[in-house]
Amino acid sequence: MLRPPLPSFNFSKHGLNPILTPSDAPFESKGVYNPTVIINNGVFYMLYRAEGEGTGTGVVALACSKDGVSFRGRRPVIFPDRDYDAYGCEDPRVVKIRNLFYLTYNGNDGGRTAGNICLATSSDLLRWNKVGEILQPKEGSWNEGQVKSGAIVPGAVNGIYFMYFQGEREPWRGYIGVARSKDLIRWEEAIERPVLSPRPERFDSMGVEPGAAVLVREGILLIYNGWDEEKVHRVGWALFSSADPTRLVARCEEPLLEPTEGWEGRITFAESLIYYNNYWYLYYGAADRFIALAISK
Numbered sequence: 001m002l003r004p005p006l007p008s009f010n011f012s013k014h015g016l017n018p019i020l021t022p023s024d025a026p027f028e029s030k031g032v033y034n035p036t037v038i039i040n041n042g043v044f045y046m047l048y049r050a051e052g053e054g055t056g057t058g059v060v061a062l063a064c065s066k067d068g069v070s071f072r073g074r075r076p077v078i079f080p081d082r083d084y085d086a087y088g089c090e091d092p093r094v095v096k097i098r099n100l101f102y103l104t105y106n107g108n109d110g111g112r113t114a115g116n117i118c119l120a121t122s123s124d125l126l127r128w129n130k131v132g133e134i135l136q137p138k139e140g141s142w143n144e145g146q147v148k149s150g151a152i153v154p155g156a157v158n159g160i161y162f163m164y165f166q167g168e169r170e171p172w173r174g175y176i177g178v179a180r181s182k183d184l185i186r187w188e189e190a191i192e193r194p195v196l197s198p199r200p201e202r203f204d205s206m207g208v209e210p211g212a213a214v215l216v217r218e219g220i221l222l223i224y225n226g227w228d229e230e231k232v233h234r235v236g237w238a239l240f241s242s243a244d245p246t247r248l249v250a251r252c253e254e255p256l257l258e259p260t261e262g263w264e265g266r267i268t269f270a271e272s273l274i275y276y277n278n279y280w281y282l283y284y285g286a287a288d289r290f291i292a293l294a295i296s297k
Contacts, residue, residue, distance in 0.1 A: 003217045007273075007280040009237065009256045011294040018263065018290035019069055020048070027076045028061060029053045033285030034091045036212070037068070037272040038101070038125075044068045044274075045125050046283070047092045047103065048291060050076065058088035060105060062125060068274070068281050069293065077128060078120060084109045084133050085118055093212060093271050094125075095154040097161075101125055102184055104150035104163070107133065115147035117165060119185070134187045135165060135179055142175060142194055143167025151210040151271075152184070153220055153245060162245040163187060164210040164222055167194065172231075174198070174207030176224065178246050195246050196224065196238055203227075203234045203255045211235065211270040220245055223273050223282070226255070233267040234258040235284065256282075257294055263287060 020032050028050035035048035043064055050061040060078035063071035078089045085107030094103045100121055107118040119131040135150065137143045145168040152163045163179045175194035179187045198205050204226025211223040220240040227233045234255035241247040259268045265287030272283040282294045 003215050004275040004280075005217050006221065006239070007296045009252070009296065011256055011280075011282055011296040013257075013260075014069065014293040014295055018286060018292045020046075020063065020071055020074075020291035022289065023074065025074070026052045026055070027059055028074065030055075031289040032061070032291055033288055034269055034271050035283045035285065035291050036092050036094045036103075037274055037281070037283050038094050038096060039068075039274060039276060040096065040125065042066075044071070046071050046291075047077070047094055047125075049090050049092065049285070050074075051088075056087070058090050058108070060089045060092045060103075068276060077126060078103075078105065078130075080108070082107070082130060082132070083112065084116060086110060089118075091149060091271065093149075093151050095152045097154060097184065099123065102152055103128065104134075104152060106148045114145060115143070115167075117148055117150040119150075131185055134185070135163075135189075137167065138189070138192075141167075141192060142169055143177060145169045145171065147177075149209050150179070151213045151222070153213045153215065155215050157242065157245060162190065162213075162220075164195075164213055164245075166207075166209040168207075172207055172227075174209050176208050176210050176222075191246050195240070195248060196222075196251075198226070203232075203258070204236055205229060206231075208236075212273045214273050214275075215242065219249055221273070223270050225269050231266065232259065233269050235268055235270045235282070257284065259286065263290060264292070265289075268292075
């Protein structure tokens, strides 16, 4: 499969309204946000975090689209039913490798463990097999407080798969590290240090968190989310070497997407970047309640 070129990073928000909003359905009456999208057999499949009023937990829900804008058939597909995700299944990220879909999500276990990246697999995006927790913090390390938000690179490097993830030593001070695996099931840290850190006096001065990893001609494009001391969330990008996914090649100076006044609140949070018909589709959650879209050449 040919790799697309880097986007122009001149993203324009699609319309003045979200493309997905909460519905009357109990599983998503409070919020729908932080989506991951994948195209399979010409259909856009969106998996997103859905929360109902008074439920206290989140589920991963699925919706489909023919044009990448109008999504229908919304239904929950991954539920909190294990000890490691009993309090919610949150913030999914999906890739397809060979004939199987691999979905990482944050399992909310109510504080049972210090960190929680969970994995589920599927052959049809409807029925999911939970693998369980795949990465945990290391005591005394840069990520001893928590690990979460695994973004798998959709291709191997010399037979090894890589995953960018967020690690913390203290709350809200997020860094991005890299894990590796031979089989996409058993994961370990590739190097025992972050590969992307917050930058003083920038939009990402307090923390960074991976959104999606995409293979492009120039390397591995990592869309990430950064926030400052005011907890305003903006979207940035970083380029890593495809030969060495731990090596940073380039990084944005300014955010490529940020919240505007109104329904977006103080949060734009991206977890999916899709190349379709020579355009880049960037899907993001807004205000922890809506799903929106930005498009670039």
